[in-house]
Amino acid sequence: MAKKKTKFVCQECGYESAKWLGRCPGCQTWNSFVEEIEQEKPTVRGAFLHSERAGSAKPVPITAVEAVQEPRMKTNSAELDRVLGGGIVKGSLVLIGGDPGIGKSTLLLQTSAQLAAAGHQVLYVSGEESVKQVKLRAGRLRAECDQLYVLAEADLEYIVAAVETVQPACVIIDSIQTVYRTDISSAPGSVAQVRECTAELMKLAKTKGIAIFIVGHVTKEGAIAGPRLLEHMVDTVLYFEGERHHTYRILRAVKNRFGSTNEIGIFEMRDIGLKEVENPSEVFLEERSRGAAGSTVVAAMEGTRPVLVEIQALVSPTSFGNPRRMATGLDHNRVSLLMAVLEKRVGLLLQNQDAYLKVAGGVKLDEPAIDLAVAVSIASSFRDRPTNPADVIIGEVGLTGEVRRVSRIEQRVQEAVKLGFSRIIVPKNNLAGWQPPKGVQVIGVSHVAEALEHTMC
Incomplete structure (x- = not known):
C-alpha cells in the first residue's frame, strides 16, 4: 500500500x-x-462555467461575443435588490458574512420565502439546524410556502443530489463552514474543505444556472473565516453589519461583479423578522438632541442614495500624558488629521484634549464630504457652543484649511430639504451650475474658520 x-x-x-x-x-x-x-488531483478537465463541452476553448475577438443581459430575479425586497445591483443574477455565487446572531439566516430565509412566493423553486440547506428548527423559525417569520424546500444536510454529495432532484432556481447554504466532502480528510470548516466545497458549488451554479447563496462565519477581527481565496472565488461578497444591541442592520456589498459596491441596504430587526427601512435619514436623526454642543448633521452618499446622519464629538481635557483619540464609524486617521488642521489653521489648542467621536446609528462613513461636519463638531464641543440644529454641513477639508467641492451636491441638498432643514453649509465652489430649492438657505464657504463663524450659535 x-x-x-x-x-x-x-x-x-x-x-x-x-x-x-x-x-x-x-x-x-x-x-x-x-x-x-494531500489529495490526488484529477487529470481530466471537466466542463465548467458556461462551456458547452469539456474540450479546449478557443480565443475569439471580444467584438464577436454576443452581449446578453443577465436575467435577474426580483426578491420583493428593494433594499436587497439595490445592494445586489437590481436583483439576483442566475448562475451567481453570493457569499454573505456577519457576526453571530446578526440576522444572516433570517434575511436569507425571508428572501427564500419571497422568491418562492414569486413562483421560483428554492432549496434551503441548513448544516446547523434540523428541518423542524427551520420550520419553527419560518413560522415565526411567516416564511412558509409550497415552493420552498428545506434540507438538513452537511455532506456536499447529498446536497448536490438534492439539487439535481428539486431543480431549484436558488439554493441557500447555511453555512459553508459546516459543509464537507467525504474524500477530504480534514475537518469541516478547514481551509481545504471550505476551498473545495466552494469550488464545487461554484461549478454547480455556473453549469446549472442556479443562484447560490452561502453563509460565511466571521472571525473575531470581522473577516470571513476561511482562506482569503474564498472571497476571490465568489461573484458577490455581502457583509451584514450592525450592533447586536441595536435594531438596525446594514447590508453592504464589498465585491459585486454584477453591480456597484457602493450601495447599502438598511433593515430593522423586529419580532417577525427584518423590515426594510425606506427613509434611513429620518431614522438616524429621530433621537437627535437639539442644542447640544458637539452635534452636527452631514449629508453623506451611500452609493446613489443620500443619507443624513448625526456626527457627535466630545472633547475634554486629558488626564494622561498622551491625549486619547477614539472614533466609532469614522476613520481614526481622518479624525487626527482634522484635529491637526483645526489646531494649526484655526488656532484651537487641542493637543492636551481627549477627543471621542461617533456616528449615530452605527453607520460607517468614509467619504471626504464628511470632513467639514467632523471639524465643526470637534470645534463645537471644544468651545462648548452648540451648532444651529437647522444646519446641514457638507464639504471636504484640505490640509491648509480650505473647503473643497464634493460630488452630487444637488442630491444631498434635496435630501436635507425633504427632512425640513432650512440652512445648508456647502463648499463655495459647489454653488455654480445649479439652482437651490426654494425655502432653504445655501451658504458657500471656502475655509474652515468661515464655516465655524456661520455654524456656531
Missing part, C-alpha cells in the same frame, strides 16, 4: 508547507498549521 503524502496547511490563509511551521510566512499567524492528507 502506497504511503499517503501529507502537507501542513495554515488555517487562516491557506499557505501550504511540507513541514510544520510555528509562524505562517503568508499571514504571520502563530500556531495555525494543521496536517492534512
Whole structure:
C-alpha cells in the first residue's frame, strides 16, 4: 500500500508547507498549521462555467461575443435588490458574512420565502439546524410556502443530489463552514474543505444556472473565516453589519461583479423578522438632541442614495500624558488629521484634549464630504457652543484649511430639504451650475474658520 503524502496547511490563509511551521510566512499567524492528507488531483478537465463541452476553448475577438443581459430575479425586497445591483443574477455565487446572531439566516430565509412566493423553486440547506428548527423559525417569520424546500444536510454529495432532484432556481447554504466532502480528510470548516466545497458549488451554479447563496462565519477581527481565496472565488461578497444591541442592520456589498459596491441596504430587526427601512435619514436623526454642543448633521452618499446622519464629538481635557483619540464609524486617521488642521489653521489648542467621536446609528462613513461636519463638531464641543440644529454641513477639508467641492451636491441638498432643514453649509465652489430649492438657505464657504463663524450659535 502506497504511503499517503501529507502537507501542513495554515488555517487562516491557506499557505501550504511540507513541514510544520510555528509562524505562517503568508499571514504571520502563530500556531495555525494543521496536517492534512494531500489529495490526488484529477487529470481530466471537466466542463465548467458556461462551456458547452469539456474540450479546449478557443480565443475569439471580444467584438464577436454576443452581449446578453443577465436575467435577474426580483426578491420583493428593494433594499436587497439595490445592494445586489437590481436583483439576483442566475448562475451567481453570493457569499454573505456577519457576526453571530446578526440576522444572516433570517434575511436569507425571508428572501427564500419571497422568491418562492414569486413562483421560483428554492432549496434551503441548513448544516446547523434540523428541518423542524427551520420550520419553527419560518413560522415565526411567516416564511412558509409550497415552493420552498428545506434540507438538513452537511455532506456536499447529498446536497448536490438534492439539487439535481428539486431543480431549484436558488439554493441557500447555511453555512459553508459546516459543509464537507467525504474524500477530504480534514475537518469541516478547514481551509481545504471550505476551498473545495466552494469550488464545487461554484461549478454547480455556473453549469446549472442556479443562484447560490452561502453563509460565511466571521472571525473575531470581522473577516470571513476561511482562506482569503474564498472571497476571490465568489461573484458577490455581502457583509451584514450592525450592533447586536441595536435594531438596525446594514447590508453592504464589498465585491459585486454584477453591480456597484457602493450601495447599502438598511433593515430593522423586529419580532417577525427584518423590515426594510425606506427613509434611513429620518431614522438616524429621530433621537437627535437639539442644542447640544458637539452635534452636527452631514449629508453623506451611500452609493446613489443620500443619507443624513448625526456626527457627535466630545472633547475634554486629558488626564494622561498622551491625549486619547477614539472614533466609532469614522476613520481614526481622518479624525487626527482634522484635529491637526483645526489646531494649526484655526488656532484651537487641542493637543492636551481627549477627543471621542461617533456616528449615530452605527453607520460607517468614509467619504471626504464628511470632513467639514467632523471639524465643526470637534470645534463645537471644544468651545462648548452648540451648532444651529437647522444646519446641514457638507464639504471636504484640505490640509491648509480650505473647503473643497464634493460630488452630487444637488442630491444631498434635496435630501436635507425633504427632512425640513432650512440652512445648508456647502463648499463655495459647489454653488455654480445649479439652482437651490426654494425655502432653504445655501451658504458657500471656502475655509474652515468661515464655516465655524456661520455654524456656531
